[in-house]
Amino acid sequence: MANKYEIVKKDILEKILSGEYDKNQQLPTESEMMTAFSVSRYTVRRAISDLENEKYVYRVQGGGSFVADWSAAKKNEEIPKVIGILSTHVASYIFPAIIDGADQVLSENGFSLILANTHNDPKRERTALTNLMSQNLGGLIIEPTQSAIDTPNIDLYQQIAQLNIPMVFINASYNNFEGTTLVSDDKNAIYQVTEYLIKRGHKRITGVFQVSDVQGIHRLNGFLQSYQNHPNILPESSSIMYKSDEVNEALQNMRELLVKNPDQRPTAIIAYNDQLAIRIVDLIHEVGLKVPQDISVIGFDDFQLSQYLSPRLTTVSHAKEKMGQDAARLLLQKIKHHKVESIVYHSQLIERESVSDIS
Structure with missing residues (x-):
């Protein structure tokens, strides 16, 4: 307190x-x-x-x-050797790998880190930004909070820019604030995943996407674009959209689909990320079904635990550690007033054991 x-x-x-x-x-x-x-x-x-x-x-x-x-x-002060990292989370899922990648580069160049998280809540983001701005930072690496909407904290970001504190954004960007970004090719990645499932005979595919973040909207759009290329099976597609604080409601909606008759329930599920995919696999087992014999599941991010599930989870790669390293490198270049370009990482499907063909 x-x-x-x-x-x-x-x-x-x-x-x-x-x-x-x-x-x-x-x-x-x-x-x-x-x-x-x-x-x-x-x-x-x-x-x-x-x-x-x-x-x-x-x-x-x-x-x-x-x-x-x-x-x-602030502008006249010597550039401090401290970098702030503001993320939606810092201690779980893929975020430790991103932070570790950034720390490798920054520590080699004599910088230390201050970490803060928002739990994807704009009010907590405001508090964290205010605290970070009082720390006399040399730069900021930021994962936007609820990036699908215009940030209500635009005034603070404008103040940071006026102070000439360099910033780079990871995983997403804000529509109402321009900046250097490092992101995955979310739309194309899920488009390719959906095409992959359709080629393996799946028609009733359900996509489950968090739409508080722009990543989820891009992934949803990739899912829909693939189905639009297959109008004959378009009516058989379904999607569940949820906000970051509505995961349990999304899983309840998923349960209702799973207990339908075999000719009505999905044969495959594309999850917003591996964290959600793992919970969906558990849910499938809870209702007495099997993966992939009854339902195939694909995640996103190649979370470390995904390869140790039973069955091992088919997923999509995420740059993670490299994203952190590149974010730090770009930030250091910006601190030196060098011109930098945003980066888009091309994700790859990682085939494991959670997908089967439909005959």
Whole structure:
């Protein structure tokens, strides 16, 4: 739990960064802040002192505290040897591999890391960005949060850009903020996966895609594009779309499909990622069916555990560690003011044991 002075500091800092408090604007008095936050004078003074040390605030003797020209001060500082990585998650699934790849390159060049995660929640992203901006960073590697929508934190990203803090984005990008990106070819990858299943005789394929993130929308579009090339079986396709906090609802919808008669349930399922595919395989077993004898399953990302399932999961590759390495390299180039280009990784189908032919 944050200390009281940290709560006061965070609130004032966010108002400064968002522009609610303008340059040279006087801050509320100590007494006003004591009342607003229900804290002591010492707590207010400690928060203001921190902000003054970080060049966001200046004091006038006998006249109160004011918003400093903090953006100019930050621009004139020597480039710090600290890089922030902001991801939807940092400790699970494929993210440790991405972070490790970035750390390999950054540590070799004398940089250290600060990690933060958003759990794919824009409010948590705002808090994390605010905290990172107070750390005096040399650059940022960012995985967008709920990238299918315009970021509500555009004001903070604009402030970061104004501070000349280099940024690169991994896995996705925001429609309302341009930047250097490193992404998989999600649409084409799932298009090829769907074509692969159709060639193996599957007609009733269900795609299950998280549409909070632009990756999921691209994958959904690849799935639909493949079926549009096969209009004779288009009516037999189905899709389940869910937001990042609706995974359980998506699995319930999946269960309802699985318990239908054999001539109505899907013969194959394409999952948004391996994490979801693993849960779908468990669900198939729970309802008394087998993979791939009854239903074939394909994931995405080549998660490490996927090859140890029974049966081993057919999936699509993800650059992971290389993406992290490349993101760090591009960021270092941007720090040196070199021109860089975005990267699209071409994913490959990894055939294992979770797909069978339909005779």
